[in-house]
Each structure stands twice: as structure tokens, then as C-alpha cells.
Amino acid sequence: MQKHAGCCKGVATARKPESPMYVCICNALRQSQIEALVREGLRCEKQIYRRLGCRPQCGTCLPVARALIREAAPQPA
Known part of the structure; x- marks a missing residue:
């Protein structure tokens, strides 16, 4: 249970799962899929799409996919 502040102070509410x-509506690719493949070592959207058995269609997703790859990839020490 999660408690809200302000007007609902002290009222417990059920937390909805996220x-x-x-990320890609054309191929129904989710953020979690991209992040999982980045954890496996993939660092390029082309590699990720290939591994998932698809390719970008309209291209609208590519900037978001690239940003997710940058954020999820381990940073050099």
C-alpha cells in the first residue's frame, strides 16, 4: 500500500503495477525488452531489432530506442 500526501494524507491506496x-508501436516493442538486451551486451538499435526478429518501420521510435540504450548501458569507469 502507498500513502498519498496532501489532501489524502494518511489514506492508504492500492498501488497499481507499472x-x-x-517504444515501437509498429513492432510492439517495450522499453523492458530493449533494456534487457542492453544488459545482455547489445549496444545498437539495429542489433536489438534484429535480435527481436523485426526492423524499424516508420522510424519514429529510433531516437527513443537510442536514448534508452545510452541510459541502460553501463558507463565506463
């Missing part, structure tokens, strides 16, 4: 964020 919904998956779709």
Missing part, C-alpha cells in the same frame, strides 16, 4: 512503455 504499465509497460511501448
Whole structure:
């Protein structure tokens, strides 16, 4: 249970599970899929799409996919 501040102070509410964020609507690719593949060592959106058995269609997702790769990739020490 999560408690809200302000007007609902002290009122416990059920916390909803986070919904998956779709990065690519054309291929129904979720953020969690991209992050998992980055953890496996993939560092390029082309590699990720290939591993998932698809390719970008309209291209709108590519900037978001690249940003997710940068954020999820381990940073050099």
C-alpha cells in the first residue's frame, strides 16, 4: 500500500503495477525488452531489432530506442 500526501494524507491506496512503455508501436516493442538486451551486451538499435526478429518501420521510435540504450548501458569507469 502507498500513502498519498496532501489532501489524502494518511489514506492508504492500492498501488497499481507499472504499465509497460511501448517504444515501437509498429513492432510492439517495450522499453523492458530493449533494456534487457542492453544488459545482455547489445549496444545498437539495429542489433536489438534484429535480435527481436523485426526492423524499424516508420522510424519514429529510433531516437527513443537510442536514448534508452545510452541510459541502460553501463558507463565506463
